[in-house]
Amino acid sequence: MIDTPRHNSLYLPIECEIISVIDLTSGEKLFRVRRSDGVPLSHLPGQFVQVSLLGWGEAPISVASSPTREGFFELGVRRAGTLTGAMHTLKAGDTFGIRGPFGRPFDLPRLQGQDLLLISGGCGLAPMRSLIQYCEDRPAEFGMITILYGARNPADRLFKDELAAWERSARFACSFAVDSISGGDCFSGSVGLITALIPPLHCIPDRTVAVVVGPPAMYRAVIDELHKKGLSSDRIVVSLERQMRCGVGKCGHCTIEHLYCCQDGPVFWLNEIEHLRGAI
Numbered sequence: 718m719i720d721t722p723r724h725n726s727l728y729l730p731i732e733c734e735i736i737s738v739i740d741l742t743s744g745e746k747l748f749r750v751r752r753s754d755g756v757p758l759s760h761l762p763g764q765f766v767q768v769s770l771l772g773w774g775e776a777p778i779s780v781a782s783s784p785t786r787e788g789f790f791e792l793g794v795r796r797a798g799t800l801t802g803a804m805h806t807l808k809a810g811d812t813f814g815i816r817g818p819f820g821r822p823f824d825l826p827r828l829q830g831q832d833l834l835l836i837s838g839g840c841g842l843a844p845m846r847s848l849i850q851y852c853e854d855r856p857a858e859f860g861m862i863t864i865l866y867g868a869r870n871p872a873d874r875l876f877k878d879e880l881a882a883w884e885r886s887a888r889f890a891c892s893f894a895v896d897s898i899s900g901g902d903c904f905s906g907s908v909g910l911i912t913a914l915i916p917p918l919h920c921i922p923d924r925t926v927a928v929v930v931g932p933p934a935m936y937r938a939v940i941d942e943l944h945k946k947g948l949s950s951d952r953i954v955v956s957l958e959r960q961m962r963c964g965v966g967k968c969g970h971c972t973i974e975h976l977y978c979c980q981d982g983p984v985f986w987l988n989e990i991e992h993l994r995g996a997i
Contacts, residue, residue: 730814761822793843838931867911922947
């Protein structure tokens with residue numbers, strides 16, 4: 718077989734150089750990265766890469782930036798294990814490996830011309846950000862865009878400056894919530910679950926698509942509220958979290974019955990998986 722760059726990206730890590738590292742919260746950092754060979758990542762919103770660091774292993778990380786932002790891509794990394802802990806010690810100029818991009822992205826052709834309801838919780842805002850940026854850079858392709866975001870507390874919110882910019886923008890309608898606040902917190906949004914942001918919304922079900930990305934615990938409640946608004950399951954998109962390891966559908970760690978989350982997902986239309994055991 719001819720060893721093409723695309724073939725390499727499936728099975729062998731490609732070296733990437735860190736351009737910058739920004740603290741998002743006490744436990745999350747944003748890495749701006751470029752491939753050392755200068756080749757674009759050529760991802761689509763919703764896809765992920767397998768990040769590897771010599772001596773520390775490999776883990777899947779969602780791409781947090783849109784392909785419309787050229788010359789780099791960005792990864793939001795939560796410190797959650799040995800690899801991500803090691804990544805949090807890296808700085809600009811350091812390198813690590815990636816394979817990919819992998820996975821089924823957001824179905825942009827089906828989203829075009831629709832009003833979008835983009836709902837994310839916690840670190841789910843990182844992959845959602847790739848879609849938000851895409852919509853921001855190609856405004857003529859989409860209808861009204863509503864962004865809902867929930868976090869545990871004000872300090873845990875990701876991309877705080879961008880949340881404020883989206884809220885000021887005439888392009889987006891935004892509502893934010895936190896589970897709780899404490900003395901000294903400065904927050905002007907709602908206090909409570911993100912599901913409370915859905916009932917007040919006005920949407921036209923036959924021209925609205927909802928996209929949901931976040932921790933598994935929020936999915937059922939959010940989907941129930943969307944159904945109450947008249948959205949059918951073929952108008953609800955979910956991105957599922959699973960223990961993906963290989964990225965190429967070989968190890969079986971991310972299976973949902975007959976599906977492989979790393980290849981058939983992580984993005985699914987709800988009507989494709991709602992009947993599968995353990996999917997939601």
